[in-house]
Amino acid sequence: MSVETAAPRGEQVARRRRFFTRQDKITLGFFIGIPTFLHVALVWFPAIATIGLSFTYWTGIKIEDITWAGLANYENIFFNTPIFWDAVRNNTIWILWFFFIATPLGVLLAYQIDREIRGHKLYQSAYFLPVVLSLAVTGIIWNFLLRPDGFVNGLLGLPISEAISFFGDERYNIWVIMIMASWRHIGYIMLLYLAGLKAVDGALREAATIDGATEWQTFRKVVFPAMKPVNIIVIVITIIESLRAFDMVYIIYGSSGGLPILGVLVFNNIAGEGASMKGAAYAVILFLLSIVPIITYLQQQFKDDVR
Amino acid sequence: MTTTVKVPELPKRTKKLYAQDIKDRFISIFIGIFAVVWVFPIVWTLWSSLRPYSEIRAGGVFSPPQELGVFNYASAIDRMELPTYFTNTVLITLPxxxxxxxxxxxxAFVVTRYSFKFNVAMLLLFTAGNLLPPQLVFIPVFKLYLLLGDLVGDRRFLYDNHWGVILIHVAFQMGFATFVLSSYMKTIPKEISESAMVDGASVFTHYFRVMLPLLRPPLASLGVLMITWIYNDFFWALVLMSTDNKRPITSALGRLTGEFVTDYNLLAAGAMIAALPTLIVFFVLRKQFVGGLTLGSTKG
Structure with a gap:
């Protein structure tokens, strides 16, 4: 951050001091103050308050009514709420599916498109399309294919009375949701990865090919290691997205818990009639689960600044 | 990929390249088939939205269409009160x-252009804040809004009000914007700022006259990305608003799905209309959208 000038040190300090007139100081104060106040007041303060509230009983009407609960809310969740474990199971499936299937597919897709295979521009557009849609719209669109008198049941030739209930039947529902979520996630990862691949030196790849490396070897030994920063970001995004999932499941199931996931459980316990500090405890659990990816992300992005 | 110089010297290599060519053809076809599968759900919804639901109930999903038209769209706009929801969306998204x-x-300007002790800490605060789960923040924000509402004597001062939703989006997404813009600003030569300061420009002038014009490209990308994100937000408008017809279109879809469950094709039309602004982003502003998305993830 030091200014490289030939001027003697004393003079430089004097000059720098002159820059900050009283008016400048006030301007700077406002420039930093207003955004920081807003951010702290509406993000950090509430986040810390929620952590505190998770150790209390409160119906949420008068502040005087708050009573200390210790770990009771957490005990309640861990030992007396079987649906919590169902949600944990579903979120785990979600993470594993994204991690081992959707994300690698997005990466491979990006790699092939980056190689400019025939039709790559068109393909890129096709896979990109779902990324701009909201998850709410995504839910409605897929409902069109999967409802009892929808396309898939029609294709299977099943009349409505014998139709498969893709969202209701526990044998299918989590996988159907995984496919829907991947529909958007694969395109998202593809876009992120493509941007990273564009930055990888083409000569590296050329050299590998000339040395007789196969396509797969080139990718695994040359491209993939060169993409380390992007790989980390992609993994972090994959985990955070899987933990936060809410919109699409909510639009299909509402609060019914037809497919319990953590995002919906938190929602059911913090919003509307059922609000209690058990919801705060749920939110804290969700936060603790995402703390590792958050820190990994920050480390990756700030490694140049903090040495 | 290959230069003409290399081809004649190694016949073995050309043979290998040929094999790769065939492989690429297969890969291309395979990815192509899936690309069709990828757009199919949208095409199918579009197709359904052009037919009356009664036809499908009578003849099944594959029945040949007797009636095709935009009647579902007209009726969706009218019966679902879509103009109201779109107005709400605009009133929330733009500010x-x-x-x-x-x-x-x-x-981003202050942190990158002036050196303070807490530069990195500030940046970290904003970036980390952006990554917190919204659910962790909700309860106190909700109480705070009600409390402030009671203080000014109007419970709907922030809760159940556009401004409440606007403020929470601003507080959250500011973190992302700060991060993206500061990494962009680091690439702008320091000399530009120095010469402005030497010329005696005030901090105010330095920001508005010198830096802001240089920030146009990342602001455009970020703007398009933010419009899409806030347009697509479902959670905040759902929990911070109780009056349905104050909600933006995306959050309203939840209720509309329940209400129009008996007429799927009308719902298809509604969903297509709700998707329209994001489809415009896809067709017209994709460069900015992708630019904004990748600015944040790969540091330019």
């Missing part, structure tokens, strides 16, 4: 995006 870009660029 929110404007404030995010303004406040985010202010912080």
């Amino acid at each position: 929110a995006v404007f404030l995010i870009l303004l406040l985010g660029s202010l912080i």
Whole structure:
């Protein structure tokens, strides 16, 4: 951050001091103050308050009514709420599916498109399309294919009375949701990865090919290691997205818990009639689960600044 | 990929390249088939939205269409009160995006152009804040809004009000904007700022006259990305609003799905209309959208 000038040190300090007139100081104060106040007041303060509230009983009407609960809310969740474990199971499936299937597919897709295979521009557009849609719209669109008198049941030739209930039947529902979520996630990862691949030196790849490396070897030994920063970001995004999932499941199931996931459980316990500090405890659990990816992300992005 | 010089010297290699060519053809076809599968759900919804639901109930999903038209769209706009929801969306999205870009660029400007002790800490605060789960923040924000409402004597001062939703979006997304803009600003030569300061420009002039014009490209990308994100937000408008017809279109879809469950094709039309602005982003502003998305993830 030091200014490289030939001027003697004393003079430089004097000059720098002159820059900050009283008016400048006030301007700077406002420039930093207003955004920081807003951010702290509406993000950090509430986040810390929620952590505190998770150790209390409160119906949420008068502040005087708050009573200390210790770990009771957490005990309640861990030992007396079987649906919590169902949600944990579903979120785990979600993470594993994204991690081992959707994300690698997005990466491979990006790699092939980056190689400019025939039709790559068109393909890129096709896979990109779902990324701009909201998850709410995504839910409605897929409902069109999967409802009892929808396309898939029609294709299977099943009349409505014998139709498969893709969202209701526990044998299918989590996988159907995984496919829907991947529909958007694969395109998202593809876009992120493509941007990273564009930055990888083409000569590296050329050299590998000339040395007789196969396509797969080139990718695994040359491209993939060169993409380390992007790989980390992609993994972090994959985990955070899987933990936060809410919109699409909510639009299909509402609060019914037809497919319990953590995002919906938190929602059911913090919003509307059922609000209690058990919801705060749920939110804290969700936060603790995402703390590792958050820190990994920050480390990756700030490694140049903090040495 | 290959230069003409290399081809004649190694016949073995050409043979290998030929094999790769065939492999690529297969890969291309395979990815192509899936690309069709990928757009199919949208095409199918579009197709359904052009037919009356009664036809499908009578003849099944594959029945040949007797009637095709935009009647579902007209009826969706009318019966679902879509203009109201779209107005709400505009009233929330535009001020929110404007404030995010303004406040985010202010912080990024100060942090990258003036050296303080807490530069990195500030940046970290904003970036980390952006990554917190919204659910962790909700309860106190909700109480705070009600409390402030009671203080000014109007419970709907922030809760159940556009401004409440705008403020929470601004507070959250400002973190992302700060991060993206500060990494962009680091690439702008320091000399530009120095010469402005030597010329005696005030901090105010330095920001508005010198830096802001240089920030146009990332602001455009970020603006498009933010519009899409806030347009697509479902959670905040759902929990911070109780009056349904104050909600923006995306959050309103939840209720509309329940209400029009008996007429799927009308719902298809509604969903297509709700998707329209994001489809415009896809067709017209994709460069900015992708630019904004990747600016944040790969540091330019």
